[in-house]
Structure formats: structure tokens, C-alpha cells
Amino acid sequence: MVHKTDIEIARAADKKPIQEVGARLGIGADDLLPYGHDKAKVTAGFIAGLADRPQGKLVLVTAINPTPAGEGKTTTTVGLGDGLSRIGKKTAICIREASLGPCFGMKGGAAGGGHAQVVPMEEMNLHFTGDFHAITSAHNLLAALIDNHIHWGNALGIDQRRVAWRRVMDMNDRALRDIVCSLGGVANGFPRETGFDITVASEVMAILCLASDLSDLERRLGDIIVGYTRERAPVTARDLKAEGAMTVLLKDALQPNLVQTLEHTPAFVHGGPFANIAHGCNSVIATTTALRLADYVVTEAGFGADLGAEKFMNIKCRKAGLSPAAVVVVATIKALKMNGGVAKDALGAEDVAAVEKGCANLGRHIENVKSFGVPAVVAINHFAGDTEAEIAAVKAYAAGQGSEAILCTHWAEGGAGAEALAERVVALAEADHHGFAPLYPDEMGxxxxxxxxxxxxxxxxxxxxxxxxxxxxxxxxxxxxxxxxxxxxxxxxxxxxxxxxxxxxxxxxxxxxxxxxxxxxxxxxxxxGEIMTMPGLPRVPSAEAIGLNDLGQVEGLF
CATH class of the missing domain: 3.10.410.10 (Formyltetrahydrofolate synthetase, domain 3)
Known part of the structure; x- marks a missing residue:
């Protein structure tokens, strides 16, 4: 049997006009700003009018520590959303936008996979609605204003040795990590050391994803500390009178993007801070909008639960007043085997002992999630080579942890393959827990x-x-x-x-x-440790396999 690639499945999708997708959530055509036929932004005025509505149930999808074998967290988020829709729940999905860095590097895109995808896949993984370009421009405008201020006399007394604001671009480029700028003489300013981070590590990205509206966005932008004086006094973007122009560049980017899954479940795709170097969650404004329009909102946080879920609970939920009703921890048999010590090239052979050993990683994530007072269920994202004995080992282990592991076949079957997971999530979410709390209080040092x-x-x-x-x-x-x-x-x-x-x-x-x-x-x-805020490309970057075919269609994205 020949399996279609993700991009082939996405290209064959029967997409609804975006106005029909919005109508499923009660968003009128006049409240959408269309970008073509299949994507749109939801207007700020419409969102402001939702403030008094009650909120639906919030479900977080997280995972074990990632391995080269893959876990399929976004795929499971999409599959669960479609599964909830199939069992009659008014559902929306909230995920992050894709960064061009990993898309052309090693990790690939961020639209799900197989028959559990958000479409249009190509646009989502490339320029989409231009949000990341706007964030890059706003960030670098501030960088330009800093050096310009120093050039024209430095009235604020900024110490050039203590400028903390680096530049950004949405690409992996190790050559730009550490640079010297303003070379070439008096006309070009004062030379100093600086560097580039990737756009998804920008504080502007984090601000956009945590802001509640335009005025909150402008206030937060003004609060950015760009550097210090020789007396160690902080200098802010507000001191440079930068926040107004930065807000102008971001006014459209702050409005959430609406698209759809292959099964037409509405999907808000907005914001994209990395989880290993930033807080790893989609925007608060998209999540809270979805919660006021749907009974169930399925969202994800980046990488494993030690990073994404921890920051989701301790940063996003704390700051936005959110309380998750249930958490799904995604695992694959192959990833558990890698955590159990099996080499990547040996993952195809059945190895129940390695699965059981690797389950220690899963168990710790379950324990950590529960420490926030939220119930957890395990989703086994199914691959064709998984054996019955290996699956049984994971189910037995999860049961021993006071949880449950459910086999999910959404990659091959779409929402139908996640209905069992959806039923369990509803049962957990509708039980009366009221136990959620962040890990530490604000007043702790x-x-x-x-x-x-x-x-x-x-x-x-x-x-x-x-x-x-x-x-x-x-x-x-x-x-x-x-x-x-x-x-x-x-x-x-x-x-x-x-x-x-x-x-x-x-x-x-x-x-x-x-x-x-x-x-x-x-x-x-x-x-x-050795974490980098500007990644580099791998020896064989994904970019080498990406191009246009004879029909002018994109090939090689995944």
C-alpha cells in the first residue's frame, strides 16, 4: 500500500470557504478579514465583544521528551480536535504558527500530519498571514532606534557595552549568533558586539502571545528593557519612544488567524514562541477567543511536558487566568524505545523490555502534570510497526501510574481514530476537579x-x-x-x-x-547548558529537498 505524503494529503483536501468555518463558531463574515479563500483573521472588535461570555473546557496536549523518532504532538492535537467534533462537541483547536527556521532546517512544519492536519499546509508552513515578518520588523525597528539614538548623541546615556537588545530573523543561521555591527567609520555609528536570535525567541513574539489587546500590547512593548546606562539604570523601549511605531507594525499580527482541519474543525493558528528558548504556547488572545466560542478547546505546548507544559501552567495560565480541565501526554512506541536505550536504526524490531524501560520518561511526565492538580491521559500515537505486546506494555504501565493509555490512529484515520481519546478527555474534563495551581507562588524569590x-x-x-x-x-x-x-x-x-x-x-x-x-x-x-537562541542548520537541511514541481506546486515540505 502506497501512503500519500502529508503535503499530498493536504493538497487533496476538500476545504470549506473560511466563512463557513467561522460560522461553525458563530463568527460572522463581517468579523473575518480573509486572506484568500481558506484563511482569515478574526477582527479585534468581534473579540472585544466576547468578553462577558463563559469559557469552555481547555485541554492541553503535551508529550514525552522528543526524540528523532517523533511523537506527533500537533498531529494528536488535530486528531483529538476532530475526534471531539465527531462525538458532537463544539470544538476549536489552538496551535502555534510555524517558524521558517525548523521548516527549512530539520524539524519540519507545524501543521500536523497524515489525516490529522490543519490546512492550507503550505501557506501555514511558509509566510502564512505575515505575522512573523511583522514581529521581525517590529523587533528590528527597536534595534535600529537604539543604535540611531547612540549615533545622534546618546541623550539617554546608554552604555554601548550593556545594550541587551539583539536583532532577529526567522531562519537558522549560526553565522549571525555573534557579530560586530557599525563597522566602516563615523558615518555608520559606534562599533559594538551584538548578534541575532531566531524570531521565535524574540521578546516581541512572547509579548504578542501574552497580550490581551492592543493597549496591553503597547504597554508591554514600552516595558522592554533594551539596555542599561553606565550607572546600571535600565533603558526601556518607552524611553526611546519606540512602542507606538512597534504597535503599528503589529496591529494586524495581533488578530488571530482562523483556518481549518481536514475535517473542517475550526483552528486558530497564532503566534509561535519556541518552547526550548521561549514559553512555547500559542497566543492568549487566540486561546481565550476560542474558549468563548467553543465548548472544547484543544491546544498544545511545545516539546516535552518538562518544557512546554510547565511553561503553559506557570506562565500562560498564571498570566491569563486559564485553568486546564485535562492534559493529554503523547507518546510513540518508537520514542519510548529510544528513551529505553535503543538506537534509531534499531527501532523497527520488537523490544518490549526497551519500551518498559523507556516508560520511566512517560511516568515522570504524568507525575509532573498531575502535580499541577490536573488529570492526565496518555495518547499512544500509533505507527504501523507497533506490536500488540509493545502497546500492551505501555497500557499496563500507564494504569500502574493511575492513568490510562489509549491507542490513537488519527494519523491514518483522522478524527475517527481519536474518538476513544476524545471520550476519555470529556470524562476527565467534566469531572469536578478544581485542583489546578501553578508550581510556585508569585512571591517566591x-x-x-x-x-x-x-x-x-x-x-x-x-x-x-x-x-x-x-x-x-x-x-x-x-x-x-x-x-x-x-x-x-x-x-x-x-x-x-x-x-x-x-x-x-x-x-x-x-x-x-x-x-x-x-x-x-x-x-x-x-x-x-549549551542551549542556543539562534539555531544552526543541520548537515543536510530540509531546504535541499524543497522546491516547486512542474505544476508550480510546493514539494518537500513535511
């Missing part, structure tokens, strides 16, 4: 918050941070930033900071390399 995440989520013995970093955290506390949550930046491949340490390691420590204050987004970024 910043270093204590870092230790709490490291010890309770990663199971580390200690956090290693030199005096300079601890002094910086204390200084921020003294300046009034002590109540901010923590955004950990670390490898996604392990509970530890060593990407090769799979399974459920203990006895490790978390080395903190750098801390950054994201005053506009409202969190402190803690950079651990």
Missing part, C-alpha cells in the same frame, strides 16, 4: 523559583549559578521584578541539560549560563 522547577520537574539535585547570576537576580528583585515567573531555556531532549541523557535521570545538576529579564513579556529567561 527568583532563584528559589528556578530551584523549584529544577528539582520538582527535572528532578535535579542542584542548580549551579555563579555569584554574578545570583546578584543579578537579587538586583531584579530589588527593582520590583521578583514576582515574575521563570522561563527556562534548556535542551528539549532530556530532563537534564545533557541532550544525550534520556529516560528519567536523577542525580544531575542544572548549570545556569545566563539570565535575561523580559520585562515586557513578564518573565525571567534562564539559559541553561
Amino acid at each position: 527568583l532563584f528559589q523559583k528556578i530551584e523549584t522547577i529544577a528539582k520538582r520537574i527535572y528532578r535535579a539535585d542542584a542548580v549551579l549559578a555563579d555569584k554574578k547570576i545570583r546578584d543579578q537576580l537579587h538586583a531584579w528583585e530589588d527593582a520590583g521584578y521578583g514576582d515574575l515567573p521563570i522561563c527556562m531555556a534548556k535542551t528539549q531532549y532530556s530532563f537534564s541539560t545533557d541532550p544525550n541523557l534520556r529516560g528519567a535521570p536523577t542525580g544531575h545538576s542544572v548549570p545556569v549560563r545566563e539570565v535575561r529579564l523580559a520585562a515586557g513579556a513578564g518573565f525571567v529567561v534562564v539559559i541553561c
Whole structure:
């Protein structure tokens, strides 16, 4: 049997006009700003009018630590959304937009896969509605204003050695990580060291995804700390009079994008901060809009539950007043085998013992999710080579953890393959829990918050941070930033900071390399181990296989 590729399935989709998709949620044609026939933005005026409506149930899809074998978190998010629609629930999906970096690098796109996809797949994985370009432009406008201010006399007294605002682009390019700018003489300004991050690591991206409306967006943009004076006093974007122009560039980007799944379930695709270097969730404005229009909203958080789900609970839910009703932890047999020590080229052979060993990783994620007071169910994202014995081992392990593992075949069968999962999610969500709480209180000290995440989520013995970093955290506390949550930046491949340490390691420590204050987004970024805020391309980038065919259609996206 010849399987169609994701892009072939997406291209053959029977898409509804976007006005019909909006109508399923009660969004009128006049409240949509169409981008072609199959995607649109939802207007700010319509969203403002929803403020008094009750909210539906919020379901988070997360996963075990990712491996090269793949887990299919977005695929499961889409499949579950379609499954909920099939069992009669008014459902919407909320996911992130795709970054061009991983799309042309190694990870691929972000529209799901198989028969559980959001369409139009090509546009979603490329320029879409231009949101990321707007964020890139707004971020770099601020960078240009900083250097321009210094060039024309530096009235604010910015210390060039302490400019904290780097530039961004939405591409993996290691050559730009650390650069020297303003070379070429007096006319080009004062030379200094700087660098580029990827757009999805930009504080502007995080701000867009956490802002509640345009005025909140402008306030947060103004709060961005761009650098410090020689006396260590912070200089903000507001001091540079930058926030108004930045807001103008972002006014359309703040409006959520509406598209559809292959089975026409409405899907809000908006925002896209990375989860290993940012907070990894789609926009608050898209999620809260969906919750006021649907009975069930299925969203995802990036990478494993140690990163995405932790930040979803401790940052997004805390700041937006959200409370998830249930959590789905996605696993694949192959990924569990890799966590059990099997090499990638040996994953095809049945190995129940390796599955059982790898389940330690799954078990820790279940335990961590439950520590937030939210019920968890496991979705086994089915692959053709999975054996009955391997599947039975995962089900038995989940039952032993006080949870349940459900086999899901949505990749091959669409929503029909996720109906059992949908039924279980509804049962969990409609039970009266009222137990959700973030991991730490606002008033806890910043270093204590870092230790709490490291010890309770990663199971580390200690956090290693030199005096300079601890002094910086204390200084921020003294300046009034002590109540901010923590955004950990670390490898996604392990509970530890060593990407090769799979399974459920203990006895490790978390080395903190750098801390950054994201005053506009409202969190402190803690950079651990060797994590990079500007990725590089792999030896064989996906870009080498992407092109147009004779019909002018895109090939090679996945």
C-alpha cells in the first residue's frame, strides 16, 4: 500500500470557504478579514465583544521528551480536535504558527500530519498571514532606534557595552549568533558586539502571545528593557519612544488567524514562541477567543511536558487566568524505545523490555502534570510497526501510574481514530476537579523559583549559578521584578541539560549560563547548558529537498 505524503494529503483536501468555518463558531463574515479563500483573521472588535461570555473546557496536549523518532504532538492535537467534533462537541483547536527556521532546517512544519492536519499546509508552513515578518520588523525597528539614538548623541546615556537588545530573523543561521555591527567609520555609528536570535525567541513574539489587546500590547512593548546606562539604570523601549511605531507594525499580527482541519474543525493558528528558548504556547488572545466560542478547546505546548507544559501552567495560565480541565501526554512506541536505550536504526524490531524501560520518561511526565492538580491521559500515537505486546506494555504501565493509555490512529484515520481519546478527555474534563495551581507562588524569590522547577520537574539535585547570576537576580528583585515567573531555556531532549541523557535521570545538576529579564513579556529567561537562541542548520537541511514541481506546486515540505 502506497501512503500519500502529508503535503499530498493536504493538497487533496476538500476545504470549506473560511466563512463557513467561522460560522461553525458563530463568527460572522463581517468579523473575518480573509486572506484568500481558506484563511482569515478574526477582527479585534468581534473579540472585544466576547468578553462577558463563559469559557469552555481547555485541554492541553503535551508529550514525552522528543526524540528523532517523533511523537506527533500537533498531529494528536488535530486528531483529538476532530475526534471531539465527531462525538458532537463544539470544538476549536489552538496551535502555534510555524517558524521558517525548523521548516527549512530539520524539524519540519507545524501543521500536523497524515489525516490529522490543519490546512492550507503550505501557506501555514511558509509566510502564512505575515505575522512573523511583522514581529521581525517590529523587533528590528527597536534595534535600529537604539543604535540611531547612540549615533545622534546618546541623550539617554546608554552604555554601548550593556545594550541587551539583539536583532532577529526567522531562519537558522549560526553565522549571525555573534557579530560586530557599525563597522566602516563615523558615518555608520559606534562599533559594538551584538548578534541575532531566531524570531521565535524574540521578546516581541512572547509579548504578542501574552497580550490581551492592543493597549496591553503597547504597554508591554514600552516595558522592554533594551539596555542599561553606565550607572546600571535600565533603558526601556518607552524611553526611546519606540512602542507606538512597534504597535503599528503589529496591529494586524495581533488578530488571530482562523483556518481549518481536514475535517473542517475550526483552528486558530497564532503566534509561535519556541518552547526550548521561549514559553512555547500559542497566543492568549487566540486561546481565550476560542474558549468563548467553543465548548472544547484543544491546544498544545511545545516539546516535552518538562518544557512546554510547565511553561503553559506557570506562565500562560498564571498570566491569563486559564485553568486546564485535562492534559493529554503523547507518546510513540518508537520514542519510548529510544528513551529505553535503543538506537534509531534499531527501532523497527520488537523490544518490549526497551519500551518498559523507556516508560520511566512517560511516568515522570504524568507525575509532573498531575502535580499541577490536573488529570492526565496518555495518547499512544500509533505507527504501523507497533506490536500488540509493545502497546500492551505501555497500557499496563500507564494504569500502574493511575492513568490510562489509549491507542490513537488519527494519523491514518483522522478524527475517527481519536474518538476513544476524545471520550476519555470529556470524562476527565467534566469531572469536578478544581485542583489546578501553578508550581510556585508569585512571591517566591527568583532563584528559589528556578530551584523549584529544577528539582520538582527535572528532578535535579542542584542548580549551579555563579555569584554574578545570583546578584543579578537579587538586583531584579530589588527593582520590583521578583514576582515574575521563570522561563527556562534548556535542551528539549532530556530532563537534564545533557541532550544525550534520556529516560528519567536523577542525580544531575542544572548549570545556569545566563539570565535575561523580559520585562515586557513578564518573565525571567534562564539559559541553561549549551542551549542556543539562534539555531544552526543541520548537515543536510530540509531546504535541499524543497522546491516547486512542474505544476508550480510546493514539494518537500513535511
